[in-house]
Amino acid sequence: MHEPKAIRPDVFWIGVNDRETDLFEGVWPLPRGVSYNSYLICDEKVVLVDTVKDKSAVSYIRKIKELAGGRNVDYLVVNHMEPDHSGAIRQVRDEFPGVTIVGNAKTAKYLADFYGITDGIQVITDGETLCTGRHTLQFFLVPMVHWPETMVTYDQTDKILFSMDAFGGFGALDGGIFDDEVDIEYYEEEALRYFSNIVGKYSAMVQNAIAKLKGLEIRAIAPTHGPVWRKNPGKIVELYDRWSRHVAEPGVVLVYGSMYGNTERMMEAVARGITEAGCPTVRIHNVSRSHVSYIIRDAWRYKALVIGAPTYDTGIYPPMNHLLNLLESKKLKNRVAGLFGTFLWSGGGVKGMQEVIQKLGWDQVQPVIEARGAPTAEDLKNCMNLGRAVVARVRETCPG
Ligand SMILES: Cc1cc2nc3c(=O)[nH]c(=O)nc-3n(C[C@H](O)[C@H](O)[C@H](O)COP(=O)(O)O)c2cc1C
Ligand SMILES: [Fe+2]
Ligand SMILES: [Fe+2]
Numbered sequence: 001m002h003e004p005k006a007i008r009p010d011v012f013w014i015g016v017n018d019r020e021t022d023l024f025e026g027v028w029p030l031p032r033g034v035s036y037n038s039y040l041i042c043d044e045k046v047v048l049v050d051t052v053k054d055k056s057a058v059s060y061i062r063k064i065k066e067l068a069g070g071r072n073v074d075y076l077v078v079n080h081m082e083p084d085h086s087g088a089i090r091q092v093r094d095e096f097p098g099v100t101i102v103g104n105a106k107t108a109k110y111l112a113d114f115y116g117i118t119d120g121i122q123v124i125t126d127g128e129t130l131c132t133g134r135h136t137l138q139f140f141l142v143p144m145v146h147w148p149e150t151m152v153t154y155d156q157t158d159k160i161l162f163s164m165d166a167f168g169g170f171g172a173l174d175g176g177i178f179d180d181e182v183d184i185e186y187y188e189e190e191a192l193r194y195f196s197n198i199v200g201k202y203s204a205m206v207q208n209a210i211a212k213l214k215g216l217e218i219r220a221i222a223p224t225h226g227p228v229w230r231k232n233p234g235k236i237v238e239l240y241d242r243w244s245r246h247v248a249e250p251g252v253v254l255v256y257g258s259m260y261g262n263t264e265r266m267m268e269a270v271a272r273g274i275t276e277a278g279c280p281t282v283r284i285h286n287v288s289r290s291h292v293s294y295i296i297r298d299a300w301r302y303k304a305l306v307i308g309a310p311t312y313d314t315g316i317y318p319p320m321n322h323l324l325n326l327l328e329s330k331k332l333k334n335r336v337a338g339l340f341g342t343f344l345w346s347g348g349g350v351k352g353m354q355e356v357i358q359k360l361g362w363d364q365v366q367p368v369i370e371a372r373g374a375p376t377a378e379d380l381k382n383c384m385n386l387g388r389a390v391v392a393r394v395r396e397t398c399p400g
Helices: 054-068 089-095 105-115 184-213 233-244 262-276 292-301 318-330 349-360 377-397
Strands: 005-008 011-013 016-018 034-036 039-042 046-049 075-077 100-103 121-123 129-131 136-141 151-155 160-164 220-223 249-256 282-286 302-312 336-343 369-372
Touching: 016 054, 039 054, 054 089, 089 105, 100 105, 105 121, 151 184, 184 233, 184 292, 184 318, 220 233, 249 262, 249 292, 249 377, 262 282, 262 302, 262 336, 262 369, 262 377, 282 292, 292 302, 292 318, 302 318, 302 349, 302 377, 318 349, 336 349, 336 377, 369 377
Parallel strands: 046 075, 075 100, 100 121, 160 220, 249 282, 249 302, 302 336, 336 369
Antiparallel strands: 005 011, 011 039, 016 034, 039 046, 129 136, 136 151, 151 160
16 A cells, blocks of 8 residues: 555555656656655546556556545546656556547547547637546646646635646655755755756747746646645745746856867866855756756856867867757756857857857856967966856846
């Protein structure tokens, strides 16, 4: 028997922890694992809210059966169709025949596209309610929080917001599932990494969702990843609000690439300049060694991003190019930028990086230092000046 994790006497967390998958979506590292949260409401009708990834379906179905005590599941609410949550839908339909799947028009389309499911679906519209006995559930469409069909379910009776991936984070739930029973700072860090890696590109839609849900009285937020927020649900809303407005903390992220040490020496001089200007918060990443997931997280957190890399095959150094492509795609805004690099013959690396900074509309600080071969003493002095200038601009624009 699994220990039931009750949010309310008749509302249960029935998620699963994944400590095996190395890369979420095949891209983002999971050193601390991840949870796929699903919820069961044992009312006059038995209601499931979202499911889990298909590889955990067997233990998941067992949990539902234990808690439902022989009753059939009447409704499965599908807030989000990404397979980390929809993966067990087929098994749920096989085990609980007659279950009605509740979703919006786009959910219905994706149920057909992914699983060939075209019947037993109740299509709801924005704001519609469903009474299940003691509980009344209300559905709010929040499109493009990061997929087209995304919606949230609000339990009007117990004031619980089932928020799907919004307000979620990486990190398996290590025993506790509630914000008041875990080391919450540990999870906040992983929530920022999740937000910046997965949801950040859709910040405008997150802002729309927050505005839409503003009037609701919320006693608990139950997302599909990470802790359930019952002590302080306002905290994770506040964090997602800040992150989706691109609000930064004072600090400098210094990202460099280097094959033979020339650009690295320039980076050390920039770092020294930053420290001499009195900014203790410097996060240095070797772009060839730090996974982009962590660099993007830090870039989302701190005000300044200083980048430096050699020219490679007439253009941007490949690992730096990978990072910059992602930052451009994620449209990180309102950052202070610094730039340096190296070349030997006709260059191209600094020019390429410069174009990306311009496309992102970042506030670029001078000087830009481009060393031929090895940096000269003058180049290194300028690198220190770049570090100082970046800190001065952070102070002007990001009173922390
Ligand atoms: C594989 C490779 C490709 C390069 N491609 C170019 C290039 O296209 N244009 C150029 O001006 N320099 C090019 N360079 C020269 C480097 O940019 C230069 O040697 C620089 O000092 C390397 O900095 P690092 O010591 O930080 O790696 C290339 C160097 C290597 C090893
Ligand atoms: Fe998702
Ligand atoms: Fe998810």
